Amino acid sequence: xxxxxxxxxxxxxxxxxxxxxxxxxxxxxxxxxxxxxxxxxxxxxxxxxxxxxxxxxxxxxxxxxxxxxxxxxxxxxxxxxxxxxxxxxxxxxxxxxxxx
Amino acid sequence: xxxxxxxxxxxxxxxxxxxxxxxxxxxxxxxxxxxxxxxxxxxxxxxxxxxxxxxxxxxxxxxxxxxxxxxxxxxxxxxxxxxxxxxxxxxxxxxxxxxxxxxxxxxxxxxxxxxxxxxxxxxxxxxxxxxxxxxxxxxxxxxxxxxxxxxxxxxxxxxxxxxxxxxxxxxxx
Numbered sequence: 001x002x003x004x005x006x007x008x009x010x011x012x013x014x015x016x017x018x019x020x021x022x023x024x025x026x027x028x029x030x031x032x033x034x035x036x037x038x039x040x041x042x043x044x045x046x047x048x049x050x051x052x053x054x055x056x057x058x059x060x061x062x063x064x065x066x067x068x069x070x071x072x073x074x075x076x077x078x079x080x081x082x083x084x085x086x087x088x089x090x091x092x093x094x095x096x097x098x099x100x
Numbered sequence: 101x102x103x104x105x106x107x108x109x110x111x112x113x114x115x116x117x118x119x120x121x122x123x124x125x126x127x128x129x130x131x132x133x134x135x136x137x138x139x140x141x142x143x144x145x146x147x148x149x150x151x152x153x154x155x156x157x158x159x160x161x162x163x164x165x166x167x168x169x170x171x172x173x174x175x176x177x178x179x180x181x182x183x184x185x186x187x188x189x190x191x192x193x194x195x196x197x198x199x200x201x202x203x204x205x206x207x208x209x210x211x212x213x214x215x216x217x218x219x220x221x222x223x224x225x226x227x228x229x230x231x232x233x234x235x236x237x238x239x240x241x242x243x244x245x246x247x248x249x250x251x252x253x254x255x256x257x258x259x260x261x262x263x264x265x266x267x268x269x270x271x272x273x
Contacts (some may be wrong), residue, residue: 001270002106005214006182007143012204020197023119024190033120033133036164040140040238043156054219054229056229060238063230066152066159071252073164076255077171084263085173093159 007048014041028080028090032073099100106146113139126172134165151227 011025013038021034043062050058087094113136120132137160144153208214235243 002103002146002218003214004216004218005208006106006206007147008213009205010110010113010143012201012208014117015204016197016201017117017121017199020193023196024193027120027126029126029168029175030121030129032168033129036133036160037117037120037136040160044140044143046142047147047149047152051149051211052216052218054148056226056233059149059230060233062149062152062240063155063234064238064245066155067249070159070164071157071249073167074256075252075259077167078259080171081174081260088174 004048004052008045009039011045011048014038025092026091028083028092031092032076032080035076036069036073039065046066109139111141111148112136127169130165130172133168134161137161151230152257167246192262 016032018041020028021037025031025034037044043065046062046065050056050062052099083095084090116132116136116139120129120136123129137156141156141161144150164198213233235265
């Protein structure tokens, strides 16, 4: 039988992979991949604690979290498509004009 | 004590998470991200939350991953492996990720969370409690969430709209 700590360790590993991607990658789509990895890791930790208690409240929160990150991905991909139309590239170092 | 299903799921999830960031082709990265999300859904099934696992597969693998793959096909980036990822940045990223891993891992290992145990008698699959919670106590949150989703989708549509096509079509009607 697994214990809650195992799932929390997996969540920590996924979050550190996401942090690595956010720091290293300059491709806008890879940044969205990293954000999705971090969001999934948080959901995993929430479900592990909800199973430990046990209580369905954690599952309700995870449902909300999944819906919010779906909305976030929709807006992020829209922004990427618009930026690609302007700059002909999805490298965020090319987006210098967006700063001011 | 961890069992073999957990180890297999961990290898699939973490391996395809790394692959999604490090694959040379962006399209393969998107597919690897979808596989990683399927692995997370497998964890949810292990943790006796099959409804959330269904939701995860429907939303993440069915909608988000497909949306990402469509975007990858729309933006034909000339060079997916960019020269901007300098060696210094890569070392900094690895150090930061490893630092977070060691710090959070040691905090977790030394805390009392390690003594927590799962309840031996697994809760029955109570989607009824989830539905009741969603429609009674959390119903305002549900309404706000629906409005957020609708406005986000409308905003994405308005962002990705092309003005030049609209102007060309105007004289015809």
